[in-house]
Amino acid sequence: MAGxxxxxxxxxxxxxxxxxxxxxxRVLVDVPLPVHLDRPFDYLVxxxxxxxxVPGCRVRVRFRGKLVDxxxxxxxxxxxxxxxLSWVERVPSAEPVLTPELLEMARAVATRYGGMxxxxxxxAIPPRHAGAEKKAPREPGPPPARPGTDGWARYQxxxxxxxxxxxxxxxxxxxxxxPGEDWPARLAEAAATAASAGRGALIVVPDHRDLxxxxxxxxxxxxxxxxxxxxxxxxAERYRRWLAVLRGASRVVVGTRAAxxxxxxxxxxxxxxxxxxxxxxxxxxxxxxxRDVLTQRAHVxxxxxxxGGFARTAEAxxxxxxxxxxxxxxxxxxxxxxxPRVTAIGEDDTQLARDPAARAARLPSVGFxxxxxxxxxxxxxxxxxxxxxYVPALACGDCRERARCRRCAGPLALPxxxxxxxxxxxxxxxxxxxxxxxKCGNCxxxxxxxxxxxxxxTAEELGRAFSNVTVRTSGAGEVLATVPAKPALIVCTPGAxxxxxxxxxxxxxxxxxxxxxxxxxxxxxTTLRLWFDAAALxxxxxxxxxxxxxxxxxxxxxxxxxxxxxxxxxxxxxxxxAELGFPPARRVAAVDGTPEAIEALLDSADLPDSAxxxxxxxxxxxxxxxxxxxxxxxxxxxxAEGRALASSLHAAQAIRAARKAAELQVRLDPLEML
DNA sequence: AGCACGCCGACT
DNA sequence: GTCGGCGTGCTC
Numbered sequence: 001m002a003g004x005x006x007x008x009x010x011x012x013x014x015x016x017x018x019x020x021x022x023x024x025x026r027v028l029v030d031v032p033l034p035v036h037l038d039r040p041f042d043y044l045v046x047x048x049x050x051x052x053x054v055p056g057c058r059v060r061v062r063f064r065g066k067l068v069d070x071x072x073x074x075x076x077x078x079x080x081x082x083x084x085l086s087w088v089e090r091v092p093s094a095e096p097v098l099t100p101e102l103l104e105m106a107r108a109v110a111t112r113y114g115g116m117x118x119x120x121x122x123x124a125i126p127p128r129h130a131g132a133e134k135k136a137p138r139e140p141g142p143p144p145a146r147p148g149t150d151g152w153a154r155y156q157x158x159x160x161x162x163x164x165x166x167x168x169x170x171x172x173x174x175x176x177x178x179p180g181e182d183w184p185a186r187l188a189e190a191a192a193t194a195a196s197a198g199r200g201a202l203i204v205v206p207d208h209r210d211l212x213x214x215x216x217x218x219x220x221x222x223x224x225x226x227x228x229x230x231x232x233x234x235x236a237e238r239y240r241r242w243l244a245v246l247r248g249a250s251r252v253v254v255g256t257r258a259a260x261x262x263x264x265x266x267x268x269x270x271x272x273x274x275x276x277x278x279x280x281x282x283x284x285x286x287x288x289x290x291r292d293v294l295t296q297r298a299h300v301x302x303x304x305x306x307x308g309g310f311a312r313t314a315e316a317x318x319x320x321x322x323x324x325x326x327x328x329x330x331x332x333x334x335x336x337x338x339x340p341r342v343t344a345i346g347e348d349d350t351q352l353a354r355d356p357a358a359r360a361a362r363l364p365s366v367g368f369x370x371x372x373x374x375x376x377x378x379x380x381x382x383x384x385x386x387x388x389x390y391v392p393a394l395a396c397g398d399c400r401e402r403a404r405c406r407r408c409a410g411p412l413a414l415p416x417x418x419x420x421x422x423x424x425x426x427x428x429x430x431x432x433x434x435x436x437x438x439k440c441g442n443c444x445x446x447x448x449x450x451x452x453x454x455x456x457x458t459a460e461e462l463g464r465a466f467s468n469v470t471v472r473t474s475g476a477g478e479v480l481a482t483v484p485a486k487p488a489l490i491v492c493t494p495g496a497x498x499x500x501x502x503x504x505x506x507x508x509x510x511x512x513x514x515x516x517x518x519x520x521x522x523x524x525x526t527t528l529r530l531w532f533d534a535a536a537l538x539x540x541x542x543x544x545x546x547x548x549x550x551x552x553x554x555x556x557x558x559x560x561x562x563x564x565x566x567x568x569x570x571x572x573x574x575x576x577x578a579e580l581g582f583p584p585a586r587r588v589a590a591v592d593g594t595p596e597a598i599e600a601l602l603d604s605a606d607l608p609d610s611a612x613x614x615x616x617x618x619x620x621x622x623x624x625x626x627x628x629x630x631x632x633x634x635x636x637x638x639x640a641e642g643r644a645l646a647s648s649l650h651a652a653q654a655i656r657a658a659r660k661a662a663e664l665q666v667r668l669d670p671l672e673m674l
Numbered sequence: 675a676g677c678a679c680g681c682c683g684a685c686t
Numbered sequence: 687g688t689c690g691g692c693g694t695g696c697t698c
Contacts, residue, residue, distance in 0.1 A: 026698095033697085086698060
């Protein structure tokens with residue numbers, strides 16, 4: 001080692017000696033720090049900690065004078081550090097939690113998002129709980145028997161997919177679940193197939209209710225072999241289960257987004273369900289997405305992968321169209337046999353019901369009749385009502401297509417703080433360009449209109465329209481898991497729909513127009529996903545199942561629902577994103593920071609050739625000169641240069657961040673923001 | 675974030 | 687000469 005001698009601390013009672021072999025510990029310190037410190041530091045292992053200080057274990061070290069947590073990455077004979085090494089002060093546990101696979105995965109994720117390794121590791125390893133280390137099991141049981149997989153026979157190549165999975169080939173698929181599909185059972189069968197071949201499996205779902213369903217389905221096939229991981233678990237229990245996975249005792253993991261990093265041994269199968277749900281986006285730096293992380297993991301591990309749902313995202317469409325994944329879809333005749341009958345009711349052709357109470361609830365007669373028929377047949381009826389809320393945004397005054405910037409296709413909005421004085425012209429919220437002469441790209445109209453989102457019908461109004469029928473609600477306050485096969489109106493906000501025993505007799509999807517007109521990039525995709533997720537809970541048309549959606553039948557998302565063709569819409573959506581320069585066709589970074597920091601970044605950053613710079617636009621309060629304390633810059637590049645973009649932004653932060661920590665915030669493909 | 679090193683003004 | 691201002695840079 002390069003002349004590194006231990007520093008003698010004053011007051012130290014014992015003289016410390018470095019371990020005889022590989023005394024240098026390479027340590028990842030776990031402190032929120034500027035990007036230029038996103039690298040390991042070397043410490044000396046005292047001989048009394050020699051046995052415990054194994055690669056992957058937690059350590060306590062002195063960093064900038066303070067005792068901090070860290071992970072021992074590796075042990076070496078020498079160091080490149082010129083100064084005096086500090087000691088590893090403590091090894092809280094010899095449990096090697098940061099395994100080489102986990103470290104490699106965390107590195108890959110950090111690189112992809114231009115983020116810091118320590119941030120990813122913090123998401124991937126739950127907080128330690130000493131008691132759990134004694135309790136968690138160490139030994140895996142024998143592999144379970146291969147399960148029956150007849151449920152997959154309805155899908156083209158379904159059986160061969162499972163055969164490939166069983167044979168350990170890395171089959172990857174975008175799966176469109178049939179309406180009414182018992183998807184937890186299908187995913188459980190795939191996981192159990194991997195387990196029966198002695199390999200691990202990981203299924204990640206959006207929320208706790210889905211987790212419960214998938215866990216139950218897996219437990220039926222796998223018993224104790226399956227473990228549920230969720231961030232909401234009590235710390236001790238969470239750590240105990242996580243350790244059981246780390247030690248290989250539990251081969252099959254189901255969980256919510258935090259489980260995307262679960263250290264499953266010999267991963268043979270990974271799945272993300274309903275990847276369009278925002279809950280799959282981890283809301284902490286560097287904001288990894290379940291689908292991204294699982295595709296990465298499946299790739300590295302040579303594992304099979306399912307990106308599944310009733311709907312399909314543009315990202316999933318890209319996986320399929322690029323050939324990286326196959327399609328796992330049913331034949332059209334199967335789809336038609338399973339789907340409910342869908343009717344679209346636009347604003348213009350709305351015939352309000354004759355019944356005065358139904359009129360008051362603004363129910364169209366078609367919806368009213370469908371609901372009454374279903375209730376009469378003894379079935380529950382689902383009513384989906386968008387959440388309350390308000391988003392100030394602009395749409396075409398005539399065709400109501402979202403108003404987009406002619407330069408960069410960013411969303412147009414009215415600048416904030418416009419009380420009094422002359423109304424300010426609309427401006428692009430990305431590049432800041434004012435739009436004085438808007439012309440709709442869709443219909444050519446020059447008129448703009450402000451749009452509001454989420455004024456929904458209420459349960460009481462419906463209760464009056466259907467007197468003597470039980471009305472139950474499921475939403476933000478209380479989410480129902482299931483409802484019995486009895487006549488009832490189940491009023492839900494999107495995503496909170498309970499599963500009905502035997503399926504709903506009908507579903508009414510209200511306020512489709514406001515949902516579709518929201519300013520977000522993914523408004524149409526998300527709306528269609530919410531519709532498919534609700535409509536999939538309805539009985540097939542041959543059993544009387546009906547869906548009435550309140551939106552113009554001429555709109556593409558509405559057509560996709562009526563024809564039950566999620567793949568068709570996702571493909572259109574992907575093509576449109578490509579045309580407008582949005583993810584996933586291109587990669588977009590949003591960089592927030594002070595005007596000085598943004599300027600310094602633009603001066604120094606070595607951005608890829610294809611980089612297109614939009615803005616910066618002010619964020620938050622704007623003074624009279626149009627300046628603000630923080631700005632947002634959008635950088636977009638060709639997909640092939642996504643890696644280069646991430647790394648150049650990472651490097652640019654490092655140069656700049658030497659002075660002040662966290663001066664710039666970088667987010668890659670920030671879909672929720674666009 | 676804290677903490678050390680370093681290069682110019684007011685003082686004994 | 688030398689005490690100390692806080693600008694600049696580093697953190698094993």
